[in-house]
Amino acid sequence: MRKGHKRNSSNIFPIKIDQLEKLMISKFENNDDLSFTVFHHQNKNIAVFYIPYQVTPDKVDNLLLKQLLENKTSWNTESILNKMPLSSGKKSDRMENILEDLIKGCVFVYVEDEDEIVSYSMQTIEKRDLSKAETETVVIGPQVAFTESLTTNLNIMRWRIHSTDLVLEKIMVGKRFSREVRLIYVKSIANETDVNTMRQRLQDLEVDELEDINVLIQYIEDSSMTIFPQFYATELPDRTSYAISQGRIGVLMENSPTAIIAPSTFFSFFESTEDLYMRWNTGSFLRILRFIAMFISLTLTPFYVAAVTYHFEIIPTQLLVSLGQSRASVPFPPIFEAIFLELMIELLREAGARLPTKVGQTIGIVGGVVVGTAAVQAGITSNILIIFVTISALASFTVPSYLMGTTIRLLRFPMILLAGMLGLIGMMFGLCFLLIHLLRVTTLGRPYLSPIYPFRMQDINKVLFRLPQAFQGKRFASFMPKDLIRFGKYASKKKDIDE
Structure with missing residues (x-):
């Protein structure tokens, strides 16, 4: 990180208009971005300058120039501020302030030999219309997303x-x-x-x-x-x-x-706004399903590698026969087989995200089917591993947060390596290492695993599952808000009309 360069903060006024023009043009490296116009009005020279594409032309012409030139007033700094029918005017005498406001869409008016210059904000803002969210799609609830404005x-x-x-x-x-x-x-x-x-x-x-x-x-x-x-x-x-x-x-x-x-917290990345809009039991089911999916995505493929490499005894006999037939023609050890398929899934996912929408969807579906089928027929991988890798990939996409989903997919690779080298012991080592790491992580100085660590029983129903709305009267205590109470005990008490 670098410290900002020192700027010239000297007062340049009063100044002749031709000198002001040369100075401003030099500040913009003599390019054509600056519109600098000089008007002669009531025996005074008045300069108006701005960056054309940063302002709204109609405002400049109708609200400023028309009033400035048609009025018979002998203008000075104070009269411009007091009589011009614009509310955003301000005075300045520092070059750094002028340059900063100029690139933000201000129009400057300077009467020759005055001690200060007047500016008005007439910024034009290019923005896209409100639309649906692209990365956090929801079925139930508000659809509008933030924009760049x-x-x-x-x-x-x-x-x-x-x-x-x-x-x-x-x-x-x-x-x-x-x-x-x-x-x-x-x-x-x-x-x-x-x-x-x-x-x-x-x-x-x-x-x-x-x-x-x-x-x-x-x-x-x-x-x-x-x-x-x-x-x-x-x-x-x-x-x-x-x-x-x-x-x-x-x-x-x-x-x-x-x-x-x-x-x-860690659990925040598995929450969706839809959990609030659905019935409490449905919302709880979906939230728990996401946690199960996260665990499956992280451990299913490594578990296959560990079982096939070191722990045949934990595989049911009938499945072991099918697995042996599937792997009979595969020349690679399970760890290389799993990493190959995981990389292929990641390549397809990345290609689908970068290609145009319609083409990307086609590539993702057709490419996965064609490449997977060809890999099995060529004896590069087994069909059972393809099922496991596909389930792991689908499970990772259930996480509402794109960043957390990407994190889980990335963590699969070291877990596969540990499982391939040390079997289930390696998997447990990896899971314990992740748990210890998460216990040390903080978010704005607060524990990342709240409310599991430190344990707060009153907050469990806000992260792992949902209770009916009547039992949600308190805010998340782990964040220590000033006001813990959202609504009182009888906020949702129901009464019939004849009671």
């Missing part, structure tokens, strides 16, 4: 959380190319220590630029060495607003269609 995203958050207690704290990040970041929380609920920690991490960043909020996560997360994601990155406004209402913190960044939710 920070203004639109803030509007969505205000629309979803109708409270004067909602804080949208502005922080500028990036020394050379600054980006606006918003720290979002409910002041009366969010833990003050978490808010201060996140604010400090954002303010202490000394980087030139940030390409996306996922890059920001890599700077502010607790540990950059762990493979597990520590903050949940979501493109769903309803998930973000729900987390904020529970006492957690959201972070939005300019030009990024993703929000950060912090702190986020």
Whole structure:
């Protein structure tokens, strides 16, 4: 990370307009991005300059230039601010402020020999329309997703959380190319220590630029060495607003269609907003199914390798005969066979993600069938292993978080190596190592495995399964919100009309 370069902060005013023009053109390396026009009005020279593609032309012509030139007033800095029918005007006399506002879409008006210059924000914002989420698809519940426009995203958050207690704290990040970041929380609920920690991490960043909020996560997360994601990155406004209402913190960044939710535990990555919208028993079933799928995805292929290589005695006799016939023509040991198929699945997945949508789906399905069938017929692998690898791949896709799903798929490879070298003992060694590692990981300074470690019985029903809504009156105690109570004991008490 580099410290920002020192800028010239001297007062350049008063100045002649021709000198101002030369100075501004030199700041833009003599290119054609700057529109600099000089008008002669009431015996005074007035300069108007801006970057054309950063502003809205109709606003400049109708709201500024028309008023400026048709009015008989003898303009100066104060009269422009007081009489111009625009509300966003401000004065400046520092070059670094002028350049910063210029690239943000401000139009500058300077009356020759005045001590200050006036600017108006007339920024034009290019943005795509609201659409469905691409990586976090949901069947039940709101379908809208965040966009690259920070203004639109803030509007969505205000629309979803109708409270004067909602804080949208502005922080500028990036020394050379600054980006606006918003720290979002409910002041009366969010833990003050978490808010201060996140604010400090954002303010202490000394980087030139940030390409996306996922890059920001890599700077502010607790540990950059762990493979597990520590903050949940979501493109769903309803998930973000729900987390904020529970006492957690959201972070939005300019030009990024993703929000950060912090702190986020290991179990947060297996939760889906659909769990809230479904019946409690259905939501609990699906959540438990995801945990089972995660375990299957991580251990099924390594278990096959360990059993076939070292532990034939644990395989049922009838299945052992079928397995022997399937592997009779395979010249490779199970570990190479498994790694080959896992790599093939990953190649197909990556190719399907990078190719155009319709072609990618075809390649994924047809390629998997053709290559798998050809591999069995050529004697490179057994058909039983193909079944196991396919089940493992399908199980990894049940995780709502793309980052956590990718992590689980990546962890399969060291687990296969351990199983191939040490059998079930190697598998247990790998699982114990993962557990010890997870016990050491933190998220915004809080334990990653909450509420399992440290154990909090009152929070178990919020991560492993769901109880009926009437029993969800308390917030997640492990995050220590200021207000633990969501609703009272009798909030959902039912009465008939004649009672």
